[in-house]
Amino acid sequence: MQFFSMNILERYIGKTILSAIFLTLFMLIGLGAIIKFVEEFRDVGRGSYDGLKAAYYTFLTIPRDIETFFRLRHYLAHYSV
Secondary structure: OOOOOOOHHHHHHHHHHHHHHHHHHHHHHHHHHHHHHHHHHOOOOOOOOOHHHHHHHHHHOHHHHHHHHHHHHHHHHHHOO
């Protein structure tokens, strides 16, 4: 049964596509986190809100951004065909 049999070219293409997807995802997440942190930094000093809480909030919103970017990638790939 050669269902799981992959040749070298198929593995290379799959690895290249996955690495491009994750590289793009990490770049978008990083850029989004920087922008979100700068936006949150505007509120630093109001009450007990400090830079550490702004960084913590930014860190906690990253999973939601990952889901949003993956969903956006899916829609773009689906409707561009």
